Amino acid sequence: MDDFKIELYKKENPLSEFPQVTALNSNDMVSVRQSLSKKLNVHIDTDGKNLLNLLVKDSSIISNYDACTTGFLVADVLNYLELVPKDKIYINWYQFDDIDIMNFNDFNKYFEHIWFPSADDIEIFDSTYDWILFISHNGSISCNRLSA
Amino acid sequence: MRKPVSCGVAGLGGAVHDRVIVSNNPVNYIDPDGLAGIPISAIKKALKEVYERVGKLPKGKLGKWGSPQRGTPKKGYRLDPPHPNKPPCDPEAGPHINWWDYTNGKNKPGVKGAEPIIVGGLLGLLGSLVDPFDAISGELAGPEDDMLPGTY
Numbered sequence: 560m561d562d563f564k565i566e567l568y569k570k571e572n573p574l575s576e577f578p579q580v581t582a583l584n585s586n587d588m589v590s591v592r593q594s595l596s597k598k599l600n601v602h603i604d605t606d607g608k609n610l611l612n613l614l615v616k617d618s619s620i621i622s623n624y625d626a627c628t629t630g631f632l633v634a635d636v637l638n639y640l641e642l643v644p645k646d647k648i649y650i651n652w653y654q655f656d657d658i659d660i661m662n663f664n665d666f667n668k669y670f671e672h673i674w675f676p677s678a679d680d681i682e683i684f685d686s687t688y689d690w691i692l693f694i695s696h697n698g699s700i701s702c703n704r705l706s707a
Numbered sequence: 708m709r710k711p712v713s714c715g716v717a718g719l720g721g722a723v724h725d726r727v728i729v730s731n732n733p734v735n736y737i738d739p740d741g742l743a744g745i746p747i748s749a750i751k752k753a754l755k756e757v758y759e760r761v762g763k764l765p766k767g768k769l770g771k772w773g774s775p776q777r778g779t780p781k782k783g784y785r786l787d788p789p790h791p792n793k794p795p796c797d798p799e800a801g802p803h804i805n806w807w808d809y810t811n812g813k814n815k816p817g818v819k820g821a822e823p824i825i826v827g828g829l830l831g832l833l834g835s836l837v838d839p840f841d842a843i844s845g846e847l848a849g850p851e852d853d854m855l856p857g858t859y
Contacts, residue, residue: 563781567812611771620792653771677807677819678780680771697799697821699792 560652560659560673568672577672578665583649583658592655598688598705607655614682614691618703627676627698633683634667636692636700645685652681745802745826750786753824754840757784757806760820766840775840782808786840787821798823 565577583591596605599613624636637644648666650659650673666673666683674681677696684691689706693699764778776785784806793800798821807819 561780563809567809571812622792653768672813675780675807675809675813675819677805677821678783678785678809695790696787696805697790697793699790 560650564672564675568669578661578669580650580659580661580673583660588656588658591649591658594686594688595655595705607653611651611654611682614703614705615693615701618691618693618701621700621702624700625698626670626674626694626700631670631698632667633670633692633694634663636702640690640702640704642690642702644683645687648683648685650681650683652679745824749824749826750804750840753804753822756822757804760817761806761808777840782810802826 560580560582565580568575568577592605592607592610593603595610595614596603599605599610601609601613605613621636621640624639625631626633644663646662646664647660648663650661650666652658663685674694676698679694680696681694682691683694687706689704691703691705693701693703695701761778761782761784764783767776767778767783770776770785770787774786774788777783784804787799787803787805789801789803790797790799799805800823802824804822804824805820806822809818812818
């Protein structure tokens, strides 16, 4: 995640700590890409750009949620989809070459300080790789259930 | 459950995501489904409005989905294809330029938006082989490496 977001948060909330966000190292990101490749049944060395295309191709828009609305909670979307995330989730910022990991409850609570509309297209998923949620820069939400 | 937003059928309607990465080849990265063939005059007009908001910015990393982009995640703009799930009145229903400036905070008015590209002119039809931001007057050309260290 870009440092400026944490700086903005600290500026606006000087008495509060931003939750822990850990950037995956390159080996861990290779592992994530390989896990997704296995899930998609494609070559294990499929690059992040192609993985992203494959994942988005079979995603469905969840039209009754909009990340731009006040009070939006990712937890509500997952609940609606009957998906229960693991404690830790991955946040993909680019083409699976810039991935953070953080506690889902923190992500849910601090979402407005993490995802910035117009600029950010992100995906979240957990270590089951059973689902991936796309949060578009315009607030649109899509999901691909990889377990299906 | 949250009230349905303004477009589409609630729930998993089967609509597919509207973004697909086109290419990392910098001479061929305009989405043929959404951006190729847009008159450069229309892009120029929209870009002029964007400049009013964020100024001219140096070339940045390509957008995640392959769109031309300028600036950084903190302050920038990006050419985007139409989003079919948006209602016709939405600026993102057609080709548009997303812009943002979070320099002074996220929740202040006027820090983000989408400038629609109104397609109507016939001059300067742009093929799918160039970055239109580069093509426009060359005003964005110049040293850019200092802006985004580590990208490309």
